[in-house]
Amino acid sequence: MIELIKDDGLWIVTINRPDKANSLTAAMLAELADIAEAAKDARALILTGAGKVFSAGADLEEARAGLAVSDVWERLSGALAALPCMTIAALNGTLAGGATGMALACDVRIATPGAKFFYPVMKLGFLPQPSDPKRMAALIGPARTKLILMGGQKITAQQAYEFGLIDRIVEPDTLIDTARDLTADSRAASPEIAARIKEMCAGF
Template sequence: MVDVLISEQGDMTVLTLNRPDKANAVTADMLAAVRDSVRAASGQKVIVLTGAGKVFSAGMDLEAAKTDLPTSPIWDEVSNAIAAHPGLTIAALNGTVAGGALGMVLACDLRVAAETAKLFYPVMRLGFLPQPADPGRLRALVGPARAKRILMAGEKITADDCLAWGLFDRLCPADQVMNQANEMAEAALGASHSHISGIKRLIG
């Protein structure tokens, strides 16, 4: 089984985390595949990141956690590659997102999520520091106090609260997540590459 599925749909690339039997827990190879796929899709107008099954990602694979992966720079390489993409990036969260997998979600421009999704990042309990870029991106979305609730108090945030806080941009039934992502992508897919990247640069 391929752990990251790549589907090119015209000017849009869809990347799907594909370990549904393991709740899409990520390994070093999966992270490298996402990073490399995002870089290879630099000419695409839209990238959508989603997961197979009922969970977007449970975070780091338990076996991988016994290696040097918890402190590897590859986490930031993935999120920074997504953030640097000149087109529109959308996280289509088919379910809960946890741990280090949140980094790639925070790096996206937009986030649509299943109504049942939760979000948590238990770095305080696990004894790891979050990846360097994650706290700043989290703070930019929700402010310092809420970022501390997630990173320091280890709270599990419901989809409704994520929407209210600005972490999620839309909620929908799980089976409609990709449809919503496609709707979000329509305007960018109808625009030129330079127009998309120009607006993105202006927003910052």
């Protein structure tokens, strides 16, 4: 249910469980984390989903059995954030719940016009993963982060773009091509230079 294509240094990782809105099981999350940890030699990485939803978050059955509080979410987002190459979340549709963490950990987020964004863990009785509020607040500010995490607001792709949660809105049929184009310069550059520029952009 996780597909990996390697193409001349570009790794394209696809969550492929569209019949279940790409909801994530423990096995899928572990596989995603394994891929992210193994991608240190990738020149760029694109993370996307199959169908019309990027991911509905945790598989509900497994969430109730403990997946919602598993440290595998942080393992995955931490591995993605630590990659020296450029990473892009190509959001083919709605992004919900814990799946938000992997998108926040990427360098750039692009999304289709119909995508919606929400993170309803509070009303389900769970805390968000520890790094998610910090990464979200760094992008959109504390108040808007609270609007999503505490206010339970579901925001549209246009609102997400205006907030700064995503960086571009892209039509579905050009989503992956756009992501590829965005990584082209980084893939062509010296990996050491690309990694150093990424470090320089990390904060001050």
